[in-house]
Amino acid sequence: MSAKGVSLGTEAAQQVLAGGSAGLVEICMMHPLDVVKTRFQIQRGKSDPSSYKSLGDCFKTIYRNERLFGFYKGILPPILAETPKRAVKFFTFEQYKKLLAPLALPPGLVFAAAGLGSGLTEAVVVNPFEVVKVSLQANRSVQRHSTFTQAQHIITSEGFGLRGLNKGLTSTLGRHGVFNMVYFGFYFNVKGFIPEIKDPTLEFFRKFAIGLASGTLASVVNIPFDVAKSRIQGPQPVPGEIKYRTCWKTMGTVYTEEGFLALYKGLVPKIMRLGPGGAVMLLVYEYAYAWLQKHWRL
Template sequence: MPGKVKQACQQIAAGGSAGLVEVSLMHPLDVIKTRFQIQGGVNSPTHYTSMADCVRTMVRKEGTFSLYKGILPPILAETPKRAVKFFTFEQYKNLFLFGSPTPTAWTFALAGLCSGLTEAVVINPFERVKVKLQSEQLLFSQQTSAFSAARVIVREKGLGFDGLSKGLTATLGRHGVWNMIYFAFYHNMKGWLPEAEDPKLEFMRKFTLGLIGGTIASTANIPFDVAKSRIQGPQPVAGQVKYKWCFDTIRTVYVEEGFFALYKGLLPKIMRLGPGGAIMLLVYENAYEWLQKNT
């Protein structure tokens, strides 16, 4: 197998492995985050006052497995999603070297931004189905399958911005900002902090950098995440489209509900993507290293 093709396959396989591990561990927090983001205020049909209240309410009304609602689309998507993330990041990184022998801070930031935008295009249809399933207040056993939900969306709304591509503008913002900050922080700080000789200390160095990078990126991009959930979730009034485009939705939420409404679901998001970001990078780097040595 030619060297470039082999390297690409290794990056794709390592990225897919990283995504599968991360989503399997952290999905319940994503469900809780979505529930907070789609509720419009205290007059919403179901209003969660805290993460604990959200978990208790969902388990009582919808069953324990409701915390895993919508997990199939992410599982199906994680291999191509993370594969695209890490593979395209490596390619964009080489592109944005601009003749320099070593990457600069801008190299990592631009490569992260472009990899996030590419990833968003791949992942948005899966996100559309996932949010639909996560927002349904039904018993887990009563829900339709992810494939059935996707077929209904396509049959009723098509593939466009009212159908399976709904929320693409917000998804582009969410993933572009997150990847730009995440990769720029991790790779720049990893270069500044000396590598530890002790394997345990080296593991903690990388885990801590991934955790901090994921936390900062999640805090920065959450207004786009709230907009995505509002656009892809149920509209406040049936038959009326209130949330459609990213920045218009952000403005509407800000005007009607205040600044902090743009940060709904921040705690479960950080609890998921802070550690999740660290787990993802560690799995990717170790899997990629193993594949380079053994394939």
């Protein structure tokens, strides 16, 4: 039984539904910005003839060449992944907190460590979906490939391993581990310091502001891992030759060839997505989970 007298199965089911709802809402609202972020991250500097000049140019070019559908390329893999991904994210965060409780660590450290653990666990679940999503988003042609066709092609040509459907796993572990460590650590620590407001509307905006800051800060800290992941999982500069293999080596290559700022490519669309998107996800989860705890008992 959980601490509230609710069975672990009921608690897990409530978190699956609440987390899945949070993920679905966030994906549908913010996915176009994820496409733009990925396009920036896979281009290789000004020497790339297909590079975008600015954020506005990227939006205009995608719409002109690929129409509205272009902004939703690769959306099915994250939608399919959201329920297990968010279930893992929130459920394991709570479980890691329980495991760390006997150690009598400072609360701030507990939140950060539990976030790190939940992120690493989440990364293992989500990485195959990320490989398919990035390969779909990198396609600039108007020719449409289904998610299942793309996944089948990756499995047939490269297999399930670290060169195929689990390509870029190390960078995904870094991306999710670091993001969740900052995201959960900042949100729950700051929320505890700022007094709760009795007015429901003002309380909603208090939580939204803290969630926005959490998503923004986490995005800034973890984006080098995100860039490495996109390079490893995206198309290689020379077809048939693998240039980007491992997380740290890819970061080093990007830094050496393109400079320090190249490790922060796609930061603006990432913040535009995961700043408000992170706030939306936390709020939908908290309110949905509270409603389920009140109305659903097994």
